[in-house]
Amino acid sequence: MRRLPIFFLLDVSESMAGDNLRQLQHGLERLVASLRTDPYALETVYLSIIAFAGKAKTLTPLVDVASFYPPRLPVGSGTALGAALSHLMAEIDQQVLKTTPERKGDWKPVVYLMTDGKPTDHLKDALYRWQKYYQHQASLVAIGVGEYADLNALAKLTPHVVHLNAQNEDDFKRFIDWVSQSVVAQSRSVSAQQNGVSLAKLDDSILSKLGDLSLAAKVDEDYVILSGVCQRSRLPYLIKYERLPMTLANGQFNVDFGRYHLVGVMPLERDYYELCDDSMATPTINTDLLVGAAGCPHCGHRYALAACGNCNNLLCIGGEGEAICPHCQYENDFVLSTGDGFDISRARG
Ligand SMILES: [Zn+2]
Ligand SMILES: [Zn+2]
Structure with a gap:
């Protein structure tokens, strides 16, 4: 069975500490519980959790849905998106099986990147490597959280940028449901030999596509x-x-x-x-x-x-x-x- 690798690249900088991180922690539990009820996801989906702040760290290497246990999310200082991207590319190199003449490798991985801030490091080098070598071998979905997320920086990484505006716990649950439906849709589409990234329909009370909103993130933080x-x-x-x-x-x-x-x-x-x-x-x-x-x-x-x-x-x-x-x-x-x-x-x- 070919694996469908799903990477979560999660911003755990200080601004996420508190409600956001707690909801994200519960969100991972909700996500995996939901994926376990789907036969396609159970067979093909492998999850990995990477946290980043000033540095990036793999909390859970790729593991199948049945054995996945949500890790405790740490908190750090900084939003080093460049370092996070470099770490992700190294993980893709190490963990994702390439197709060779002898064997079929993994399906094209999907990365869900979540951040609520502006990059605090230099993104340029990592961005160049991503665009040149990786963006064709992995699909990236970037989720900007709240009003300070730098959507411009995310738009350089991928055409799939969404903005999450969750006001309460219920909104966040619906967002997690959108992620799990998208992952399930992806596991079906790869089984049907389709390319590209499948995303569930956006719930427009909490999620908006980049084209629908102005790119200006608030600069002065409140x-x-x-x-x-x-x-x-x-x-x-x-x-x-x-x-x-x-x-x-x-x-x-x-x-x-x-x-x-x-x-x-x-x-x-x-x-x-x-x-x-x-x-x-x-x-x-x-x-x-x-x-x-x-x-x-x-x-x-x-x-x-x-x-x-x-x-x-x-x-x-x-x-x-x-x-x-x-x-x-x-x-x-x-x-x-x-x-x-x-x-x-x-x-x-
Ligand atoms: Zn003390
Ligand atoms: Zn001192």
């Missing part, structure tokens, strides 16, 4: 994500702030104060570092623009926004006094102040 490390447990965490437009009381003016309000804190696992690219420059933000303080989600320390005086990275502290920075081991002596803001490092999304 949120800020900061990452820190717990002084006690040494585990990382994220703090998310969102910009809220504020209206003056008399309703005549719309004034955007440019400030960001606390949304929440998310604890992360140690594997956060595996998918971070340390070579990238880190953007900073002035603390004066941040409204609302967060505590440490790991140890309960009251302040998660203490910046090390030596390396400028964030750590959690319980209050004033000495604290060893978990990043650089510098011994800080913190004094609480309400004075001037200072610049702290932003995560790279």
Whole structure:
């Protein structure tokens, strides 16, 4: 039986952390449960999950639907689409069986790429190799998630770009159903010896084709994500702030104060570092623009926004006094102040 390889190339950068990633995690379970009920998919479909942030990592190498178990999705820093594409091409070389005179190889693989951001690395070299050597031996479906996804970058990779605008859990479930119907359709069409990629009908309340929308992704993000490390447990965490437009009381003016309000804190696992690219420059933000303080989600320390005086990275502290920075081991002596803001490092999304 010839295999139909399906690769999922999933953006797990910090901006995906929280609801998006949780829904995606459940989505993989829903997807595989649905594929197991289809005799064509059961016979031919092989799934692989690759996660990328600042770096890419294979979480599950190609495995048949019956033995597939959804991996836990990690979180990392950055959206290195170029690195992700390079990793994918290496995986296609290694895992996909080529047809030779002696044997029939795998069916043409289909790649589902999901991202919610803008590439943070140089896409050019990987893009050139993809266009020259790979785009004819694999079909790529690119899914831009939310209003900050860079659809222009995705359009360079493939003619199959869709935009997902899921407002809630139900929308996301319908999106997953669209993916599983598309995979099932693909397994039938290869069995019928048809070429090309088969996609299920778009549910236009949540999915739109690239041609139907303007290419302009929002450039200025309305949120800020900061990452820190717990002084006690040494585990990382994220703090998310969102910009809220504020209206003056008399309703005549719309004034955007440019400030960001606390949304929440998310604890992360140690594997956060595996998918971070340390070579990238880190953007900073002035603390004066941040409204609302967060505590440490790991140890309960009251302040998660203490910046090390030596390396400028964030750590959690319980209050004033000495604290060893978990990043650089510098011994800080913190004094609480309400004075001037200072610049702290932003995560790279
Ligand atoms: Zn802590
Ligand atoms: Zn430090």
